[in-house]
Amino acid sequence: MPIFDSSTTASDVVAAFSEQAAGKTFVITGGSTGGLGAAVALALASAKPSMILLLGRTESKIDPVIKDISNISPTTKAQFIEMDLLLLSSVRTAAASVAALVSKIDVLINNAGIMGTKLARTPEGVESQFAANHIGHFLLTNLLVPQLQQAAGKARVVNVSSKLYQFSPMDFSDPQFASTPWNTWLAYGQSKTANILFAVALSKRLESKGVRSYSLHPGNIKQTGLAAGVDPQSWPVIMKLFEEKDMEIPKEKTLEQGAATSVAAALDPQLDSASGAFLDDCQVAKALGYASSEENAEKLWSLSERIVGEVFSY
Known part of the structure; x- marks a missing residue:
């Protein structure tokens, strides 16, 4: 079996396990051109x-990716489905x-996900990063469990988290920052912790039913444009958190x-x-307690x- 590390590309992984993808059905949230989801989709194609x-939210940002998929694999059916993770009604639709x-x-x-945003809330009063990064995906995943269970015991749910989960555990006493002073990076860290815990909970419920789940750190990927939504005033705060938590800035990676x-x-x-x-660098890694x-x-x-x-x- 191949040995993967931080320099491994998505194409390397697909080349090693192409038989695991051939003829399969993949659902990916956040497939805008130039983003991580698009890179995953193109590699799988x-x-x-x-x-x-x-x-995703915007068809015009995903259409070019669909065209590229069709060029790579004309036999693969690629399609856009509109979804706004901040709106539960949109997720259900x-x-x-x-x-x-x-x-x-x-x-x-x-x-899909957002990072470092200004304080905003959904119609249900949920902080936007927790809503987009976890709650929307929680609902989507559970609504699609019947389809996942039809995959002959081989289905997988993959949650894209981040090493920045180390910024914050779940604050179950005040997850929506109702009284806690607002810090966008603590909110982001909490949402990424939620991604990891969600994979743990899914595994407990669904592994015996043939659905496995994982969470992962993709790397520090500046090409994705994720940082475009960051509140500019919050950048000094993140550097302070790295120091306070004695954390290293995650290693930068290319999109691939x-x-x-x-x-x-x-x-x-x-x-x-x-x-x-x-997972980190394609390998099982240890998450904090x-x-x-x-x-x-x-x-x-x-x-x-x-x-x-x-x-x-379940």
Whole structure:
């Protein structure tokens, strides 16, 4: 089996495991041109999957990616589905659209996200980074579980997190910053911790039903444009947090290198026995206790159900 590291590209991973992608159906959130989701989709296209569905807010930003997929693999059906992760009604509509198109999903990649934004809230009063990065994906994933369960026991859910989860655990006493002084990087860190805990909770519920889940750090990828939404006044704050937490700034990667761990999480058969794991550089890595705790995963699940107004039992 190949040895992957920080220099591995998404194309390297697909080349190693192309048989794991051929003829499969992939659903990816956030597929705008130039972004991480697009890089993942284009790499997967080279293995000739059956279908790639790209979920996002703006069709004009995803259309070029769909055209590129079709050029790489004319037999792959690629399609845009509109979805705004900040609106639960939009997530429900998108999930229904996906279910109407496919009876089976092999891999769901929860890739879309926002970072370092000014304080904003959804109609339900949820802080926007927690909403877009976790709550929207929590709802989408659970609504698509029937399709994931049809993948012959081989389905995977991939949550794109970040090493910046180390900025903050889940603050279950005040997750929406109702009384806590606003700090966009603590909010971002909390949302990325939620991505990891969500994978833990999903694994506990669904591994026995043939659905595995993973979370991952893609790398520090400046090409994606994720930083374009950062509140400029918050940059000095993040440097202070790196110092306070005694954290190293994550290593910078190219877009192709950044997409590699998402593709590994989707395809690498060696990960079959590691459901619930956090990945870095395409390998299983250790997450801090608060982000890997089953107790915290259960608390997050309950909080998430309350926010979306629906209970999911498996």
